[in-house]
């Protein structure tokens with residue numbers, strides 16, 4: 001593992017620890033597990049899909065199954081992405097998370113304190129909602145001296161503009177393997193003139209603007225290139241089992257979950273269909289590996305991992 005992937009593992013684990021252990025919400029901490037110290041103003045649950053990301057620290061384990069567009073390839077830079085993906089649900093418990101997400105990331109100088117990121121998508125996160133339903137969520141993080149960030153509308157940050165869809169809402173109905181299918185379309189882009197990061201979201205082909213992260217909220221994403229990732233992740237804390245990801249089927253199965261209609265968005269708001277494969281992050285155990293991107297689509301997920 002190189003330094004940068006170790007760093008990201010550590011960061012992901014700290015933040016995950018914050019969420020699974022209860023972080024600053026000590027009343028939600030489960031008995032018998034130590035609380036991980038974390039600045040009280042920071043209570044994001046934030047995970048990064050880059051590097052070699054199976055980490056085991058204090059028995060918290062995270063797996064990713066995602067692709068990443070990396071800036072600096074000599075061509076245009078992109079400041080947004082759109083995808084349509086199917087949505088599932090599982091019965092999970094405290095100490096388990098399963099999600100499908102888009103990440104916008106700038107690593108700053110490489111230290112956790114200079115990391116800036118936006119994440120949104122669907123997830124099942126019983127610790128956060130006290131239910132095991134599938135929710136639409138948004139999250140942001142701005143490192144630096146203050147180290148701020150949070151999820152949904154739990155703190156000021158995301159500006160909601162839709163009266164019908166808000167971060168944290170339950171997504172229903174969801175897809176059933178071999179039966180009815182339900183998808184969502186997600187789009188994020190940096191608006192050229194304001195520099196704000198806008199999010200569109202909606203079910204079954206009807207995405208609509210839901211709000212934006214103001215430029216000033218995340219200074220590290222201003223005038224900087226960003227990494228753009230999309231895919232699934234799961235996390236668990238032993239003795240809970242690693243949960244299903246996607247549809248619960250591995251990629252290359254007829255029942256596996258997908259990200260489709262993938263497009264990158266440039267600084268002028270133009271869409272570019274992703275017509276070639278991109279680097280991917282998979283776990284070392286091969287439990288949830290993503291497929292290659294073909295025709296702007298890939299498959300990801302798995303039933304769980306024995307660890």
Ligand SMILES: *[C@@H]1O[C@H](CO)[C@@H](O)[C@H](O)[C@H]1NC(C)=O
Pocket residue numbers: 001002005051052284
């Ligand atoms: C990830 O971990 C595997 C297994 O330990 C190793 O073979 C591989 O080189 C690592 N990749 C990176 C990018 O560190």
Ligand SMILES: *[C@@H]1O[C@H](CO)[C@@H](O)[C@H](O)[C@H]1NC(C)=O
Pocket residue numbers: 084181182183204205260261
């Ligand atoms: C998403 O759902 C809509 C409505 O059911 C359907 O028309 C569309 O083909 C679906 N998209 C994908 C990529 O499956």
